[in-house]
Amino acid sequence: MSDDHVYLSLAEGHEDGDARWAFGTGFEDPLYGVSTAVPEGVDPAELAACCLALGDDALVTAQRLAEWTTRAPELEEEVALANIGLDLLGQARLLYARCGQVDGTERGEDAYAYFRDADDFRSVRLAELPNGDFAFSMARLLVLSAWRLAHFERLAASADPVLAAVAAKGVKELTYHRQYAAEWVVRLGDGTAESRRRMQAGLDQVMPYVSELFAAYDAGETVLAVLRQVTEAATLSLPAVPEAAAGSGREGEHTEHLAALLADLQSVARAHPEATW
Template sequence: MSDDHVYLSLAEGHEDDARWAYGTGFEDPLHGVDTAVPADVDATELAACCLALGDDALVSAQRLAEWTTRAPELEEEVALANIGLDLLGQARLLYARCGQVDGTGRGEDTYAYFRDADAFRNVRLAELPNGDFAFSIVRLLVLSAWRLALFERLAASPDPVLAAIAAKGVKELAYHRQYAAEWAVRLGDGTDESHRRMTAALADVFPYLDELFGSAPGFGVDPAGVRDEVAATLGQVLEAAGLARPDVQPLPGAGRTGDRTEHLAPLLAELQSVARAHPEATW
């Protein structure tokens, strides 16, 4: 079965985007952008939005980095690392904006390295262990489809800095979603074993799906609109892959309000170990 139609369809509206991830361009997305918080923007709400989206990106990037030396092929190892670098870049910009508007003046390193797990506000799906390659692909597909839908809307945010960060992120996330969709179709429509693993991965990921739509960041983003767009994308990919949407119950709780799994603390311990051991070090 040819799956080119899925990639082309998902790429509609992003025809000019590069097909590689981080490093396709080094323009400063905030060049010339006024960093003052507009009078009609709630600074507390803006800071919370930037922190949550930054935490999503940082934790996701760390999980993707764990595939280094472990991916099925060298090409996929490089691709996953580059996607992780994209997300790390988004986290840095979002943390920097958070520090500008939350009254603390904290820098990006403080948010990344010197907060404990209970202070993070990422969605729980991002912090789950990688599992096998199929699980990581399904998670990447879900998170990139959701984050792309959010960022497309946040590109019109009344805060010019958040709007610029989102506009830059849209190009990156369109690639992330495409990469994950390609692999989802390849595995779902592949061997009996790859199909079985994708089915199992869907059953593991989808209980966390509802949490994504209960955590809209505000700024005019309609959770229902995001849900409909993501559902359409996932439905399109699953149909092409010969996979069925699992009938699972959503898990209670929400990472945005501080609910954590047991997996975040160990992830942060590894991520933060050097910075905490040498807090005054510069590189």
């Protein structure tokens, strides 16, 4: 297997600078100078629902990535996963802030992250599943980042200037997230017999949850084209996408894993609700 960037052709059109750590270290405000007024013709309720769902996806995924700290195969991968999680956390903060501006509550980002129960979250189920082994986490990250990137590319042209700015910033970050995951899928799939077995198992475990993503936003062909390209380079088989199961995280119907994840995530804020840091 060549260790070159076998995935780089997927990133064509996203080459404007190194945006790997846009929220991790850059601290550039993507909303500077952007009007927060809701444009005429934009439904505030629909805008709030979109921001909430995408913010929840990002927060829950970031929490799962944070769980790899001290557990990743190498220190370099710990740093990479932590920074990807920081990118997503930054996206969640901006999306929650926008949600509070347009849903009539004026709630801040902490209220959405720390003081809602699992039934109130609108994240997709794939994001909340336990990490499993590294291969499963890379398969999940590939699917989630490919889907989110396709969605954000569309939202960059949103009539709402705030959502458009968040999406445009996110496209740069998600392009790297997708690249990182794809390279690991190829490395593991085209590696040893054991790494190949685990990588194939990771894909097999992830695919039953993909139909929920396509139902949430129809980017099926775009995402599947990415997965086909990556799995072909990895000499892996791409499982079929099953029919969508009843219920959805978008409707507040989650696996039992989300409540446990939120208990960890929210414990300090709920124990000290007036604290600031």
